[in-house]
Amino acid sequence: GRRLGEREALVINDPDFQHEDLNFLSRSQRYEQAIRKSSLMVMKLREHGIADPDEIYWFKSFVHRGRPEPLDLHLGMFLPTLLTQATPEQQDRFFMPAWNLEIIGTYAQTEMGHGTHLRGLETTATYDPATQEFILNSPTVTSIKWWPGGLGKTSNHAIVLAQLYTQGQCKGLHAFIVPIRQLGTHEPLPGITVGDIGPKFGYDEMDNGYLKMDNFRIPRENMLMKYAQVEPDGTYVKPLNDKLTYGTMVFIRSIIVGDSARSLSRACTIAIRYSAVRHQSELKAGEPEPQILDYQTQQYKLFPLLATAYAFHFVGAYIKDTYRRISGDIIEGDLSELPELHALTAGLKAFTSWTANAGIEECRMACGGHGYSRCSGLPDIYVTFTPSCTYEGENTVMMLQTARFLVKSYTQVSSGQRVTGMVSYLNDLSRQRIQPQHVAARPVTVRINDPISLVEAYKARAARLVEAAAKNLQAELNHRKSKEDAWNRTSVDLVRASEAHCHYVIVKLFTAKLSEISNAAVRAVMTELCLLYALYGISKNTGDFLQAGILTDTQVNQVNQHVKELLAIIRPNAVALVDSFDFHDVHLGSVLGRYDGNVYENMFEWAKKSPLNKTEVHESFHKHLKPMQAKL
């Protein structure tokens, strides 16, 4: 919208936010630039009176051009956690100072030895009724907090997750507000060891940190006590409902699905624009070199990813809307829809981040050698995005969470109950029970030009793989005693079932979106992309469709053929389709992906600014080369 454009211009043209190309700066310099911009950003947010979370998000993403920054955890985790988990008294004490950045906080959950498996965290908070304090300890090397953003150098407080011990009993994980640095001097407090965890694959501007606590005492009132409480005498009061935390997780995972769509869209924009500018080799002897976008192999690399980016965009919007729709219910205490949404978002987070991660690399490879240069922007998109396969829940573990829900639903159906929502296709199983065949063996007449029919094909595939995994699990249980062991021995099948389920959901959502598009030309091109997405997915997984008898050999041939036809159909619209993502050049950060396509001149201009080019003759010549030549 227009308002967005003004805001964007406000930031992009603001001299305060200008700096040297980040690719040429060291890690310390990048951290410093990020901190500088964040500090200014906070001042300017206040000046412009911007307080709406969505508007803050957009402003921030313009200032930092979609990159991480050291205050991310303060704004994204510390403040929201105070709002949702602090008592009114605690909010009085902490919220306004944190809002005014007197307190800069982070969220310290992950430890060196434990990430996704939260119950395994080892940090302890032991209540001492004599002084009415909690004593925080990092009892082992593995218990050192490791990775929290903004912890290394920036924060003076942290919300620390620790195992609560009171009256000699462990009460599980709870959150505590822990001051870690002296206000004024920023020196670590006695009993606190804190620092930066060193260089990473990306996130150069982020001071991911470590935190070790030795008998560090905080007052009883620093435990976040809106739900669970510890009374002055040490009595523990249980929280009413622990499903509430699902809400936050759903929200964060929906953001990652959106990130998958955005990051893949950026990569596609760069690769497709560059492929229209790059000419190479000859298709026909004697003719000028064609644009590489005219090669079938190049189209086959890029267009399915373009379709995927659109698909993920719709999925991200769907989860966000669903979450908004039911978050009212959640506040009202109606949590009935939450388990399914929670299970679904776990799988979709994994599915979309894995696919986008591979897709970004595919885009980079499709740009040949120049994709490897940091001027392409693609290495940066990749290293910034790829950790999302791990954070907020390691992807394989996420897939298994979805699988748990699928198996549970399957079991319900087997025992005669009906299930609702995205898994309702499992209900068809009960009708199948009278027949000795696989559920999916019932003939699906697939029309490969019809997205709705393809949704049915994906549905049949998901049903077959869920059923196969559930049956294999049952067979393992029949042979072995331990549930966990049986689960482990079926986990490869279970992950496949989850993937098939997520794939079905995405094809379904994309297809459903088509009827909502009113402009006929837009609908036509979106239908082509939707078909490409669905058919390409089949051609990459023909084994599943053939084995289940959903498609015949002949149909598989037709699918492969139709994919290639769609490539040629989409080709004339390819650049327009990435232009529609509407990334500003500054935001794209890529010489190859420039809107004006003036690639080579600008690569040269960019390279001239490289640190190695600061002097015409590098100092290494005088220090090493010349003495060597003299000696030899």
Add this chain to the structure above:
Amino acid sequence: VTAPASKVSLGYDSVLSGVNPDLASERLTASFSVEKLTARLDGGAEHTRMRRAIVEAIESDPAFSRENQYFQSQNERYEAAVRRAVHLQKKMREMGWTENGPEIKYIYRWLSGDIAFLLHRVFMRSISVLGSDKQVAKWIPLATEHQIIGSYAQTELGHGTYLQGLETTAVFDIATQEFLLNTPKISAMKWWPGDMGRSATHTVVFAQLYVHGKCYGVHPFIVQIRSLQDHSPRPGVTVGDIGPKMNFEHTDNGYLMLQNVRVPRENMLSRFCEVQPDGTYVRWGSQKINYFTMTTVRISILSDEVILPLMKACTIAIRYSAVRRQSKLKPGEQEAKILDYQTQQQKLLPQLAAAYAFHFINIYLHELFDRGYQEIQGRNFDSLPELHAFSSGFKAMVTQYCTSGVEICLRACGGHGYSLLSGLPSLYTRVLASCIYEGENTVLFLQTARFLIKCFMAASAGQPIPPSVTYLSSAKPGKCPAKDKLDFLSPDVYLKFFQFSRLLSSSAAKLQHLIQSGAEKHEAWNQCTVQLVKAAQAHCHYITVKIFVETVEKLDNKAGIQKVMKHLCDLFALHGIFSNAGDFLYDGYLSGAQMDLVTASYLDLLAVIRMDAVPLVDAFDFTDKSLNSALGSYDGQVYQRLYEWAQKSPTNQQVSPAYGKYLKPLLQNRLSKL
């Protein structure tokens, strides 16, 4: 039951004591002799001894330490690489090592490319291969003594793999007996050559040769680009560094623009052709041997630049997975090693099997090329097309597979894999460059496909075809006879899977169909390329499985080595079938029920190989210093090492100016306003 060492209490003494019991226990159950397997991989125990002695000599010299590399800037990395290259010259003289000696491959393998002057070596090789005897006599001694430093300038901003498209020009000027070199437009600028951005004084420039207005195609010229006195660029030369990349920070990949730069007639490398003083262009001898040399480069990079990184990544990820404990497999028990999770095994063990498969295919390719070299020396060029197809296809397949394998290892290490201190990000960003250099992979696969199509057509017409592709003419297989999941552990059964030529035959049929229905040849080819790439991949996959099977058959069955290698070979094959199920179900060669048996057999193998996983990576015999990883060290003291190493990060050593300059005013400004 011993306590897991990962939970060592923090007595905060920094001495790492002993091997983590979680890793030690893995080594007790090895089903084979690690030392014997290492010797087998090295090609004999005497090679292992020599390698270890060289590694020891290098690692004991602090000048070669790479401990700080993850903390260094591009400028620092470049300087360190130059310093190391200069030091290496000294070291080689001290140790009596020579460029042509047996030690050199172990030296460069240990350095794993983190050194300057690698393109200087290519510069020398290109003069030796393409230069006349007179040119070799003039330039090689100068380069050997480092009186000049060379580079190799082929790739341009606008052109890479497609060499005919290069735009730099070299025009012969009879009057002065010189070539006039020019960069006529921006896309013609040389771009990417290593050692050229800052170090090189000379380079071999590839340019379109023009004599009397006629273009004779791309030829190599020796061009001096910097002064030998003060290292400043020569007149007409614009040269510099192309800026930061995804890796290779230590290498000064450069750009080069030439404006009316003149070089004497004698600077055109002229083993195969020459421009005579009167401008007559003469070509002699066969360029095929030169062509052969270029072809072998693709094979020569595989071992150190591609397969070695996968072996290192497997070592790091598998050792870490034996130390990392997460969640519980059984209630009440201690947390399980992540290596015990089926999903983790499915990520890592196929990569381990691939590392071994590629080690063996690499040996096979080298033998093949050595034989080819003999034949070509004897003026027999018959095997050249086949060797070319081999080098293109295998370069593409091995680089692609190893790149994805290293990334799988990286992501299998959870959050810690993303720390540079794990060593995995650098391995990944290095190996992935190999998918582009020495020929872009898609282009290479299509070259192999062109060869296969030709052979297929020849076979259909009853003409003789090279031995590696005779399977193309064998009869179409009927149905797979296997009935039990154990049947799929028989190489006779699974080799048949990979022999199928359907992808190729249907591509050929489609090509013909398109041409017969009036499509132009080039358009028909472009229409079939997606499938042709697949066909070329399938061919290389088949040869790899076949060579793995043959290697296992020839192995000594003592010391348990043959048995464990057979498991890996089976896993490599079944993983290939499992991952490409559609190709085998199509046509009904394999039934759905049989595919379930393949899957069952494949998953069973994971559990079997899991028992030997750590010994199998130990056998690669990497020292901790060459791995340079906090997660992958031999002793498995992962967490302590990570913690201590992180503290050495410059971000913890230096006072960040950010606090005083920005954070403090921010904090205090607010304080005063409260």
